[in-house]
Amino acid sequence: MNARCQHATARGQASITPSLAAVTADDFEAMLAIRIDALRESLERLGRFDPARARERLAAGFAPEYMRHIVIDGERVGFITLRPQPDSAPAVLQIDHLYIRPQHQGRQIGAWALDWAKAQAAALGCDITLSALKQSAANRFYLRHGFVQITESDFDVGYRWTARTEEPV
DSSP: OOOOOOETTTEEEEEEEEEEEEEGGGGHHHHHHHHHHHHHHHHHTTTTOOHHHHHHHHTTTOGGGEEEEEEETTEEEEEEEEEETTTTTEEEEEEEEEEEOOGTTSSSSHHHHHHHHHHHHHHOOEEEEEEETTTHHHHHHHHHOOOEEEEESSSSEEEOOOOOOOOOO
């Protein structure tokens, strides 16, 4: 992916190019720290911040083969998990995690990672599903990026993105 992201500098706008890096089992603690950092404010607002629960939830879905670090200038600033949903019809990829450290949010890094996921799904002819914590800014983010709300529970909102195929002329 050659897309660049914008971030503010003392001189105005500068371009950065994120990249993705493989995840190994040894990366769990670093990824947990990113998850907690990214979710803390939203979970505290709901009265549901619990580091032990954050560890359990990440451990339950920790699958390095489907996870990628989001890296800028050698620094891991976030991660994304994109995994196939078995037995889904039509075929679906699930974004289980898309977390960007708060100090790196607002720089289009999440949009860049989401574009990567959409490209993967489009190449496979798949939709993407995900869920976001209620009252999180992530809900506006996913709606802005073409996701449609499909479910709602006490704490989460479910979304789906469908690749648009162009009709032959």
